[in-house]
Amino acid sequence: MTDETRPDDARNLWQSQPLEGATMSLEGVRERIETLAKKVWRRNLIGGSACLIVLLAFACFFVIFPNAIQRIGSVLTIIGAGYLMYQLVLGKLQKQGLAASGRQTEASLAFYRSELQRQRDFHRGLWLWSRLLVFTPGSLIFLIGFGSAYPAVARYIHVEAAIFGVLLIAAIPLNLRLARKYQRELDALDSVGT
Amino acid sequence: MPGITSTQDSLYQQVAVEYAAALERLVRAYEANVEKRRDLSQDIHVALWCSFANFNGMCSVRTWVFRVAHNVAVSHVLRERRRRGQVMIGLEEIENIAAPTLDGGHDRQQLLDQLMAMLRQLKPIDRQVILAYLEDMDAAAIAEITGLSPGNVATKIHRIKNIVSRRFRPGEQP
Numbered sequence: 001m002t003d004e005t006r007p008d009d010a011r012n013l014w015q016s017q018p019l020e021g022a023t024m025s026l027e028g029v030r031e032r033i034e035t036l037a038k039k040v041w042r043r044n045l046i047g048g049s050a051c052l053i054v055l056l057a058f059a060c061f062f063v064i065f066p067n068a069i070q071r072i073g074s075v076l077t078i079i080g081a082g083y084l085m086y087q088l089v090l091g092k093l094q095k096q097g098l099a100a101s102g103r104q105t106e107a108s109l110a111f112y113r114s115e116l117q118r119q120r121d122f123h124r125g126l127w128l129w130s131r132l133l134v135f136t137p138g139s140l141i142f143l144i145g146f147g148s149a150y151p152a153v154a155r156y157i158h159v160e161a162a163i164f165g166v167l168l169i170a171a172i173p174l175n176l177r178l179a180r181k182y183q184r185e186l187d188a189l190d191s192v193g194t
Numbered sequence: 195m196p197g198i199t200s201t202q203d204s205l206y207q208q209v210a211v212e213y214a215a216a217l218e219r220l221v222r223a224y225e226a227n228v229e230k231r232r233d234l235s236q237d238i239h240v241a242l243w244c245s246f247a248n249f250n251g252m253c254s255v256r257t258w259v260f261r262v263a264h265n266v267a268v269s270h271v272l273r274e275r276r277r278r279g280q281v282m283i284g285l286e287e288i289e290n291i292a293a294p295t296l297d298g299g300h301d302r303q304q305l306l307d308q309l310m311a312m313l314r315q316l317k318p319i320d321r322q323v324i325l326a327y328l329e330d331m332d333a334a335a336i337a338e339i340t341g342l343s344p345g346n347v348a349t350k351i352h353r354i355k356n357i358v359s360r361r362f363r364p365g366e367q368p
Contacts, residue, residue: 010309010358014219014328017306022221022232023214024239026203032236104265105245105258107341108322111265115272189319 047088055081061142067149073142080134113189120182123175136168202246205255209242213259216329220260223313223325224267225274234270241266253338260326260339268318285320285353288312308361323350 024032055078062074103111121127140161147157217238225231245262249255274280313321319340326336333347340347 011328011330013302013305013309015215015330016302017219017222019215019218021214022218022235023210024236025210026207026243028236029206029240029243032240036240104241104262105248106261106265108261108264108268108339109319109341111261112268112318115269119272119276 044088048085051081051085051088055085058138058142065145065149067145069145069148070142071145073138073140073145076138076141078138080138083130083134109189113186116182116186116189120179120186123182124179128172128175128179132168132171136165140165202243202249205246205249206239206243209246209255209259210239213256217259217263219329220263220267220325222310223321224271226310226314230270230274234267237270238263238266257335257338264318264322264325264339271318281315282317283315284317285324285350285357288316289353289357312357312361320350323347324354327351327354 058074058077058081062071062078065071065074103114106114143157143161143164147154147161150157218235221231221235221238225234241262242259245258249258253261271282275282313324316324319342322340323336323342326339331339333344333351336342336351337344337347342350
């Protein structure tokens with residue numbers, strides 16, 4: 001026997017591996033589609049309900065608290081929660097569009113590139129700033145308003161607002177770093193060439 | 195539309211039988227965990243069935259099947275990488291890493307495990323090329339599936355041959 005493997009040996013090794021005989025009947029496919037649809041529906045329901053709770057809670061705060069700053073914070077948070085609900089619906093529509101366009105039948109390189117682009121864009125630009133803008137101003141202004149309306153607890157509220165602000169600021173470089181990582185992968189993919 | 199659905203169903207049924215083994219091997223190269231592997235396999239079958247609603251015969255059924263299967267698997271790999279923080283490497287790097295030595299006889303299972311471990315750390319495009327190569331596809335077919343140029347595929351296949359000749363040599367059956 002020689003020290004070198006013939007390529008056929010590796011192919012033979014690969015193709016002769018013991019298998020479980022896994023496949024899927026048409027019935028199985030339909031059941032899986034139903035399961036996936038239920039999963040998406042449940043996820044959207046949970047996300048939508050959370051947004052709705054935030055929306056209703058801050059609508060109540062708007063009525064309950066007379067302080068103008070708190071009211072501005074409440075309105076901004078309501079707008080943010082409403083925007084998130086819209087995103088949930090939009091995300092669902094995008095998925096339907098994706099399935100309809102049959103992107104999964106594209107050549108692998110094009111598909112892989114579009115997946116990396118999608119992930120890169122999630123961590124930078126409009127997607128990043130819109131997520132931050134949804135969460136930051138409303139909550140911070142509400143907390144500041146709360147602190148000014150109730151001086152007895154203002155110190156704690158300001159600490160809470162500062163921690164919240166620091167976490168949000170820290171999220172920016174972390175997201176941008178991830179975006180750069182995906183960009184490097186895209187550059188490497190482009191250098192391979194087609 | 196019943197006409198379209200029956201074509202879609204019959205294409206799927208034909209593929210589910212004809213490519214069952216190749217798809218199972220492909221899924222194994224993308225996921226080590228048994229439960230997740232089952233989910234990935236099911237996702238691929240669902241994507242295939244859905245895709246056949248748009249099959250227009252512009253490429254062979256085999257190309258279509260492997261494109262869809264690899265693309266679903268790539269989405270899975272990227273999702274898992276975000277969760278696990280897994281690092282993937284290219285064929286060039288694999289080529290430069292010293293092959294692990296196996297004690298005693300190199301039985302088929304040990305070699306297969308080693309091959310699988312190597313496949314699972316490869317970057318998606320390189321993984322697709324090597325998997326298509328292991329499934330006996332020629333450079334033209336691999337280029338059609340991946341979208342790489344035939345020259346690029348030839349370079350990668352050359353690397354793959356170097357790697358397998360150094361690492362994967364089935365010995366005598368025990």
